[in-house]
Amino acid sequence: MRLARVGVSVLWRGIKWAFLALTIGSACVALLLVLQAGNAKQLHIESPDGAKSQQARVDAPLIIERKAGKMIWRLKAQKAEQELKGSMHLLDPELELFSEDGKRIPITGREAWFNPLSKAIHFKGDVVAHYDEWVLYSEDVSYDHAADTVLIPGDFRIEGKLTKARGRGMTVWRVDHHVRIEEAAWIEDRHPNQMGLKP
Numbered sequence: 001m002r003l004a005r006v007g008v009s010v011l012w013r014g015i016k017w018a019f020l021a022l023t024i025g026s027a028c029v030a031l032l033l034v035l036q037a038g039n040a041k042q043l044h045i046e047s048p049d050g051a052k053s054q055q056a057r058v059d060a061p062l063i064i065e066r067k068a069g070k071m072i073w074r075l076k077a078q079k080a081e082q083e084l085k086g087s088m089h090l091l092d093p094e095l096e097l098f099s100e101d102g103k104r105i106p107i108t109g110r111e112a113w114f115n116p117l118s119k120a121i122h123f124k125g126d127v128v129a130h131y132d133e134w135v136l137y138s139e140d141v142s143y144d145h146a147a148d149t150v151l152i153p154g155d156f157r158i159e160g161k162l163t164k165a166r167g168r169g170m171t172v173w174r175v176d177h178h179v180r181i182e183e184a185a186w187i188e189d190r191h192p193n194q195m196g197l198k199p
Contacts, residue, residue, distance in 0.1 A: 056082040061090070065119065071098045073143070075114060075121060088114045095121055095143060097150070097174055105131050107141060119145035134160040148174045164188045
């Protein structure tokens with residue numbers, strides 16, 4: 001009888017140790033899996049000496065802005081990278097602005113930066129915008145969502161079938177197509193009933 005009690009006691013002690021070992025082993029495996037999953041999703045962090053910055057990459061992003069059921073603008077690109085400051089860096093971007101009557105006004109460039117909070121879009125390098133028969137060329141074009149305007153702070157040129165223009169500093173309002181040129185405006189108009197050159 002006493003031997004049976006000792007045997008049961010040893011058995012229970014063995015079961016307790018087995019469960020304790022199983023619990024600790026399960027916790028270690030769970031911790032290992034969590035750490036591996038965290039490392040797999042970890043973004044690269046760029047050090048100041050030239051390693052990669054923290055970025056999330058997206059292929060063929062598409063961002064659409066609507067108001068009261070109407071399309072205001074649509075932004076797409078070949079690739080996008082989320083930057084540390086919060087902006088998205090876009091490669092081969094295209095912004096399509098839509099006028100109140102639904103006319104499409106595409107703007108393209110080499111690269112752009114999109115701020116998800118302000119919804120501002122800044123194009124840099126070989127920027128081209130099409131509107132009706134006119135094509136606008138510049139190196140620096142921004143769309144200010146809050147003011148609903150296209151801003152060209154630097155030099156630009158415009159070419160149409162019968163009109164050419166160039167200048168520096170231009171603001172265009174999307175809704176009413178109002179245009180303001182800041183300085184150095186030069187316009188050549190080749191319409192038959194026009195004088196030809198206007199300063």
